[in-house]
Amino acid sequence: MGNKATPKASITLLEKADDGWKFARSPSAAGDFSLKHKLGKKLTMGVGFTDNTVRKIKSIPGLVLSADLQARNDLKLSVSHNLASKASKLGFTHDRKLNGKKTTIKLNYLTKTKNVAGEVISALAANKKATVAFTEKQVTNVKIALTDDKWTYEPSYNLVKKAPSLAISRPMHGGKYKFGWNLKTDDLSLEYGYKALKFVAFKSPNQPVPRVAASFEHDLEF
Numbered sequence: 001m002g003n004k005a006t007p008k009a010s011i012t013l014l015e016k017a018d019d020g021w022k023f024a025r026s027p028s029a030a031g032d033f034s035l036k037h038k039l040g041k042k043l044t045m046g047v048g049f050t051d052n053t054v055r056k057i058k059s060i061p062g063l064v065l066s067a068d069l070q071a072r073n074d075l076k077l078s079v080s081h082n083l084a085s086k087a088s089k090l091g092f093t094h095d096r097k098l099n100g101k102k103t104t105i106k107l108n109y110l111t112k113t114k115n116v117a118g119e120v121i122s123a124l125a126a127n128k129k130a131t132v133a134f135t136e137k138q139v140t141n142v143k144i145a146l147t148d149d150k151w152t153y154e155p156s157y158n159l160v161k162k163a164p165s166l167a168i169s170r171p172m173h174g175g176k177y178k179f180g181w182n183l184k185t186d187d188l189s190l191e192y193g194y195k196a197l198k199f200v201a202f203k204s205p206n207q208p209v210p211r212v213a214a215s216f217e218h219d220l221e222f
Contacts, residue, residue: 003222004036010215032062044068087112098122 009031034048050062066080078091088111095104107118116136123129127148133141143156154167163184170177175194181187189202196218203210 003038005220005222006034006036006217007220008032008215008217010213012211012213036066036068042070085112 032050036046046066048064068078074095076093090109092107103122119133129145131143180189187204191200
């Protein structure tokens with residue numbers, strides 16, 4: 001053990017028309033694949049590519065090399081490099097206690113744009129978690145996750161778009177349902193995840209035709 005392969009794929013299946021649901025006339029499909037190999041106890045090397053990489057092999061779009069180093073139990077360093085765009089990302093993840101609360105701090109530096117982005121995830125209570133996303137210029141998003149028995153409520157606010165959102169999820173029928181609502185744009189989504197499969201129905205006022213998509217993601221360890 002120590003090697004992990006993760007295939008992912010998604011496709012738009014159905015769209016709502018005047019006379020009912022139909023298979024999408026122009027279904028959009030996408031896929032990507034990542035392979036990670038653990039070297040010793042601390043270092044993990046990886047390679048990832050997409051369906052676009054295979055179709056345009058000469059320009060190798062989407063081909064990414066990565067490495068993760070568990071420097072300490074509470075500190076992980078990561079680096080990734082896109083061979084086509086020559087863009088690199090340096091990552092830093094640190095687990096610590098802030099005001100007695102378990103907190104995870106994540107930072108990413110993009111070498112091409114010289115931008116810094118990150119998030120702070122803090123366990124405020126046993127059933128309450130706060131996530132704050134930010135860049136070097138501003139706080140971009142704030143989200144609270146509240147768990148009540150089997151229900152999870154996630155109100156959030158996008159400070160860039162000034163858009164409040166709400167997500168409600170619950171395990172059911174062997175999988176998990178999740179309803180999402182953007183209160184500013186009235187975008188609606190309903191997803192059901194079961195093991196490696198996920199089905200999503202979404203509707204937007206800007207795109208009056210509802211669509212149903214399916215995705216697959218699974219970790220294979222060997």
